[in-house]
Amino acid sequence: MRKIFVLDTNVLIHDPNCIYNFRGNDIILPIFVVEEIDKLKRNQNTAIQARMVSRVLDGIREKGSLARGVELPNDIFFKVEIKNDISLLPKALSRDVMDNNIISVTLGVKKENPDRRVIIVSKDINMRIKADSLGLEVEDYNTDRVEYSELYDGFFEVDVNKELFDEFCKSGKIDFEAIEDKKGIKPTPNCFFKLNYKGQMVSGRYVDGKIKKFILGDTEAWGLRARNEEQRFAMELLMDENVKVVTLVGGAGTGKTLLAIASALELVVERKRYKKILIARPIIPMGKDLGYLPGSEKEKMKPWMQPIFDNIDFLSENKEDKTGEKVVAGLESMGMIKIEPLTYIRGRSIPKGLIIIDEAQNLTPLEIKTIVTRAGQDTKIIFTGDPQQIDNPYLDANTNGLTYMADRLKYESIVGHITLKKGERSEIAEIAARLL
Structure with a gap:
C-alpha cells in the first residue's frame, strides 16, 4: 500500500531534491514548512539551501495545483497541506512552536487516512521523539545515509606467504590475485595494503590490480x-x-x-x-x-x-x-x-x-x-x-x-x-x- 510521508523542514534543507526520492508514495508538505523555508532564506548558514528548496517547489507548482496535489515522476503524489486542526494536539504542547504545528497537521492527515501508514520524516531528534510519543510513525531521512562504523579505512591488512613477501621486497610489486587469503576484500583504487608475513610488515598501494611500493609517503x-x-x-x-x-x-x-x-x-x-x-x-x-x-x-x-x-x-x-x-x-x-x-x-x-x-x-x-x-x-x-x-x-x-x-x-x-x-x-x- 502507498505510504504517506510528511516532510519536516530540515529534510528539505538537507536535500532540496528529496521529494523525488519517495518513489511510489504520497508526500504531504505542511504549509508551516513553507513558512519556515522563507525564514531560513535570511539565515547565513541555510540561505542557499532554502532558496534551492523554493525553486524546487515552484517548479512543482508549475506542473499543477499544490492544493489539490501534483503527480510527479517515479509515481509520486505531492501536496501542500494547509488544514490544521489544532485541537488534535495535547494541551501540554504549545501552539506557537512550529514543530508542534507540523505534528498537528500530521495527526489530521492520519485521522483522514486511518487505513494508511502516515510517517513523519525528520532529521530533528527531538521532533522524532515528540511525534513518536503521540503515536505517530517517524523516520530519519536515510537516502544518503552511510554507516560510519562500516566506512572503509582506505587500507587493509593481509597475511602473505614467504614467496609473495620476498617477491614484493625484491621487485616492489605483486598481483593482488596472487594473495591466497583475501578475506573477501574488494580493493578500491588508491587503497593501501599492509602485507604481513610472520610479524614482518611491508606496505604497498593498490594500482590497476597490483600492489606496489610507494615513495611519496616518505616525502x-x-x-x-x-x-x-x-x-x-x-x-x-x-x-x-x-x-x-x-x-x-x-x-x-x-x-x-x-x-x-x-x-x-x-x-x-x-x-x-x-x-x-x-x-x-x-x-x-x-x-x-x-x-x-x-x-x-x-x-x-x-x-x-x-x-x-x-x-x-x-x-x-x-x-x-x-x-x-x-x-x-x-x-x-x-x-x-x-x-x-x-x-x-x-x-x-x-x-x-x-x-x-x-x-x-x-x-x-x-x-x-x-x-x-x-x-x-x-x-x-x-x-x-x-x-x-x-x-x-x-x-x-x-x-x-x-x-x-x-x-x-x-x-x-x-x-x-x-x-x-x-x-x-x-x-x-x-x-x-x-x-x-
Whole structure:
C-alpha cells in the first residue's frame, strides 16, 4: 500500500531534491514548512539551501495545483497541506512552536487516512521523539545515509606467504590475485595494503590490480614527515598530483589538518605545482554563538581560522621563527594563499589550485557536491574532518557530507581516502580521544 510521508523542514534543507526520492508514495508538505523555508532564506548558514528548496517547489507548482496535489515522476503524489486542526494536539504542547504545528497537521492527515501508514520524516531528534510519543510513525531521512562504523579505512591488512613477501621486497610489486587469503576484500583504487608475513610488515598501494611500493609517503613536506603508517598512506595521496580528491577522516590529534596544510605548502610554495592554496571551513560554532564580530572581514574571520594559523605556526617553527599569521600574510601578499569562509565559494571556478576544506564533517552532501564542482582544470581538493565531532544540529556521523563522499567516490581512480586512527598530538590528547 502507498505510504504517506510528511516532510519536516530540515529534510528539505538537507536535500532540496528529496521529494523525488519517495518513489511510489504520497508526500504531504505542511504549509508551516513553507513558512519556515522563507525564514531560513535570511539565515547565513541555510540561505542557499532554502532558496534551492523554493525553486524546487515552484517548479512543482508549475506542473499543477499544490492544493489539490501534483503527480510527479517515479509515481509520486505531492501536496501542500494547509488544514490544521489544532485541537488534535495535547494541551501540554504549545501552539506557537512550529514543530508542534507540523505534528498537528500530521495527526489530521492520519485521522483522514486511518487505513494508511502516515510517517513523519525528520532529521530533528527531538521532533522524532515528540511525534513518536503521540503515536505517530517517524523516520530519519536515510537516502544518503552511510554507516560510519562500516566506512572503509582506505587500507587493509593481509597475511602473505614467504614467496609473495620476498617477491614484493625484491621487485616492489605483486598481483593482488596472487594473495591466497583475501578475506573477501574488494580493493578500491588508491587503497593501501599492509602485507604481513610472520610479524614482518611491508606496505604497498593498490594500482590497476597490483600492489606496489610507494615513495611519496616518505616525502618531507614543509619540514614535516609522517609519524606512523596511516600518515604515510595519507601523505602518499596528498603529494600525488594524479589523485584529485583526498578525504582524510580521523579523531582529534591524528594530524589530518596538519598533513593537508604541510603538503599544500610544499606543493604550492616550494614545488610550484599549483598556483595557490585556498583554505576554507564552515562557520558553525561549538556551543553558544558569540554573535556578530566587529572589524573587517579578515578580523571577523580570525577566530574561526585560528586553528589554521595554529597549524602553520607549528610548521613554521624552523622557518626564521615566523608565526603562522606572518607566513599567511606573506603568502597572501604574493597571491599564493587565501583563507576564507565557505560562504563565498558558490559560483567560483578555481583552476590550478589546491583547496583544503577543514571540518568537512559539518557539511551536508549537497554542500560537498557544490564544493567539488568548483574545481577547475588541474585542481586538487583535500577534505579533512572527524565525523565523531559534528556541530551541525541536523547531521550525524552517518549523514554528513564527508562520510557520504568518502563512500560514494571510493571506486574512482582519481580519489583517495584514509582513516587516521593513531593520535600524534600529545599523550593526553590521545588518551582523551580514546577514553572520553
